[in-house]
Amino acid sequence: xxxSTADIADLxxxxxxxxxxxxxxxxxxxxxxxxxxxxxxLKDRFEAEEALQEVYVKIWQRADRYVAGGYSPISWxxxxxxxxxxxxxRSRRPGADTIEAALEIADRAPDPEAATIGKGERREIENCLxxxxxxxxxxxxxxxxxxxxxxxxxxxxxxxxxxxxxxxRRSLMKLRECLSA
Amino acid sequence: MSTxxxxxxxxxxxxxxxxxxxxxxxxxxxxxxxxxxxxxPELRRELRFWQQRFADLDGEFAxxxxxxxxxxxxxxxxxxxxxxxxxxxxxxxxxxxxLAAACLAVAIVGVGFGLWAPHAPLTGPELATALEAQGxxxxxxxxxxxxxxxxxxxxxSGAPVPDKxxxxxxxxxxxxxxxxxxxPVTQSRNIVLSPNLKQGFDAGTVLAVTLEQKGGSPxxxxxxxxxxxxxAIPI
Numbered sequence: 001x002x003x004s005t006a007d008i009a010d011l012x013x014x015x016x017x018x019x020x021x022x023x024x025x026x027x028x029x030x031x032x033x034x035x036x037x038x039x040x041x042l043k044d045r046f047e048a049e050e051a052l053q054e055v056y057v058k059i060w061q062r063a064d065r066y067v068a069g070g071y072s073p074i075s076w077x078x079x080x081x082x083x084x085x086x087x088x089x090r091s092r093r094p095g096a097d098t099i100e101a102a103l104e105i106a107d108r109a110p111d112p113e114a115a116t117i118g119k120g121e122r123r124e125i126e127n128c129l130x131x132x133x134x135x136x137x138x139x140x141x142x143x144x145x146x147x148x149x150x151x152x153x154x155x156x157x158x159x160x161x162x163x164x165x166x167x168x169r170r171s172l173m174k175l176r177e178c179l180s181a
Numbered sequence: 182m183s184t185x186x187x188x189x190x191x192x193x194x195x196x197x198x199x200x201x202x203x204x205x206x207x208x209x210x211x212x213x214x215x216x217x218x219x220x221x222p223e224l225r226r227e228l229r230f231w232q233q234r235f236a237d238l239d240g241e242f243a244x245x246x247x248x249x250x251x252x253x254x255x256x257x258x259x260x261x262x263x264x265x266x267x268x269x270x271x272x273x274x275x276x277x278x279x280l281a282a283a284c285l286a287v288a289i290v291g292v293g294f295g296l297w298a299p300h301a302p303l304t305g306p307e308l309a310t311a312l313e314a315q316g317x318x319x320x321x322x323x324x325x326x327x328x329x330x331x332x333x334x335x336x337x338s339g340a341p342v343p344d345k346x347x348x349x350x351x352x353x354x355x356x357x358x359x360x361x362x363x364x365p366v367t368q369s370r371n372i373v374l375s376p377n378l379k380q381g382f383d384a385g386t387v388l389a390v391t392l393e394q395k396g397g398s399p400x401x402x403x404x405x406x407x408x409x410x411x412x413a414i415p416i
Contacts, residue, residue, distance in 0.1 A: 020260070027252055032244040039245050044406035045392060047316035052247055056255045075236040086204045125237045143203040144235050145242065150205055172199040173192050179234055 008073040009066075016063035023060055031056070033074065034081040041085035041147040051088050055081045086147050128178035136171040143168070195227055202231035310388055310411035311337075317408040319347070319366060323388050325413060330379050332361065332388075335369035339408075347408070348397040351378060352387040363397045364390065386413045 008029060014022030034055055038048040058080055066076050129137040135157060142148040148156065154164035200206050201214045217224055307327070313320040319339025325332050334349065347366060350358040359378055364370055374382065389410035391403045398404050 020256075024252070027255070031251075032246050033242065035247040036242040036245045040242055044316070046314070046318065046406065046408055049247060049251055050316040053251055053255050053258065057258050060255075060259055072236070075239060078236065078239045078242065079232070083204075125234050140203070141238065141241070143205055144238055147204055168205070169196050169200075172196050175234075176192065176195050176199070179230075 005073060008077075012059075012063050012066045012073055012076075015060060016066070023056075023063075026059070027056055030074065030077055034077060037078055037081040038085045040145060041082065041089060043146075047088065048085075051085050052081070055084050058084065082147075089147050124179060125175075128175050131178055132171050132174060136167060139164075139168055140171055140175065194224060198224060198227040199231045202228060202235055307416050308382075308384055308386070308413040309416045310413045312388055312390055312409035312411040314407055314409050319390065319408050321364075321390060321409055321411075323349075323411070323413075324416075325382065327379075327382070330374045332372045332374060333369060334364055334372065336364075336366040339366045341366055342392060344395055345392050345405070346395055346397055347390050348393045348403070348405075350389045350391065350403055351382060352389060353381045353383070354385075356381075358389065358403055360397065360401055360403075361388075363393075382413075384413055384415050387411070388413060 008026070011022045011026040011029065015026055031052065035048065035052050038051040038055065039045065042048045042051060059077065062080070066073065129140060132140070139148075139153050139157065142153060142156070150161060150164055150168070153168065154161045157164065157167075159167070197206075197210075197214060201211065206214060214224075218228065308325040309323065311320065311322050317339075320337045321334050322337060323332055323334040332349075346363045349361040349364045349372070351361055352358045361372055361374070361378060364372075387410055389403075389407050391398075392405040392408050393403070394405075
């Protein structure tokens, strides 16, 4: 664990103990990253600002759920921000709902095998994405980084919805093979 | 619409977990998956696998410094101890919506009684709209005087954004938005419409404000986020 990773984990732990100074320090250390997440997904500065505030309210409320060693601390924070931004994005779309309930379960089910989560080994996924056709790798990236839905991806790549699904699922299978090789 | 099409394929659960991690599942499929997670350790392991791998892409989220005032808002929400209604009054969208509606009503009554006279004489039909957007703290009211061919617009809330300008757009039906120029948030402005803009400016025309680079979008096409919009209605 790097010094800065340890620092952030420590700030989260102190936040869970209701230490406001630690919470403020955590915000100062991490808000630029998390704002980058809400901004990229929501693509609307005002909404991204609103979402960022809600994300930190959530972090304050849920800091005790962070399990040291289960997630890299910054990955955990990014996941909270990304999930919240996706929820907001969905509430804009027809048939809106939220994934809060699902998150609750995922949050509470730490798995020892996840100990290496988000260690920053970008090369492996980069390498495996690099083995896909460019547009297909971009579609996977777009889903993760921009929160694009199948509908949005289909429109972007100008293919029918079902084609898009088939494309992406095949890409994910290839990715799975490559990542577990 | 996904009616179980995620099962029965090779690698079904693996792909399903990836789709869940990416946020691609629709509501029903997501709920089914979440329910299964509670009882199926194998599925949880698969989800963790994907979450872990995708998290390795987190470095691609470029950092962006949020405005300094945001942290205060967070502390206020968490620690103010006051009722949210009073603590957040000035930042409450509902409040501004109410005020916008009230101002619009006053403006309409004012126009009706000739108390608040737009620069041009009131000879033609009038359209008005309150412009606002969810999550945005800028809002405007606008009144269109058809006979004079002018739109008078005034900000109800919001502050100038450093190095940015607000740009007003008219959207008529399905046509591309037409720029009506950059507008200030500190004073009202009377915009004289070009013949092109007047053409087809009717009830139902949408006015939208976007946040653009200084001087407005250089391309004539909106590039920034919509921070306020409203539909013109007859008054």
